[in-house]
Amino acid sequence: MIIDLVGFLVSLIFLIVVIDLMRRRLLLEQYALFWLGMGIVLTILSVSPGLLNRVAKVLGIYYAPSLLFLVGFLFMLGTMLHLTVVLSRLTNRTVRLTQELGMLKSQLEMADHRTALTERSEPLSNG
Template sequence: MTKLNIFTAIIGLVLLVVFFELLRRRQLREKYAVLWIIVALGVVPLAIFPSGLDWVTRQIGVKSGASLVLFLGLVLLLLICTHLSWEVSQLEEETRTLAEEIALIRTQLEERSVIPERDAPATEIGPKAAGDD
């Protein structure tokens, strides 16, 4: 086993620990963590058993294992970018809808004189400071 294989396996294991810790702290949602955990679980065995990559390259007819890894990495990144673009589009639509609903609610409340109109002078809200009486 070469130093690169050992280093790659260690990095893969560290990434697994980081992903599980992010999940535990709820800083990474499960639907994203699953993908990264699968990637990390794929890196560790390939680092420990590099002949497995050679076997896969022979089976599919690729000349170099490095070329296959780079190609698969590129495909993975394109899929992730596509998914995140879709997520952003959904969030933009949801934000626009919520902003419209808030505007409608604000208009209804202003018509009922529940809240002051936007042109009216703002009043201070909150606890009174000492000496305001």
């Protein structure tokens, strides 16, 4: 079955890419475990057609290898939701930090202005 071989090769290449990204420290550990888990699930399902067929039959899927794509799709959907939550959190944090920076900059400018006024109003000392 050519589709089983393709599924296995794709999941194996996926695992190799994830491990390489971890090795080069381009993927944080919290996300790496998530991706490794997905790669392992896909590899197990693609290596054991019997398990894949049983799970597909229980779920009412007639063409068992399409279960691999369904699992991958659901995983990607979950990942997109998670990353959207992270992005929203980071956006809120950036807005808050920008506002705090603006307030600090304003306070610094006011303090500089007061210092300049104080220096001008002091009488010049002779001597």
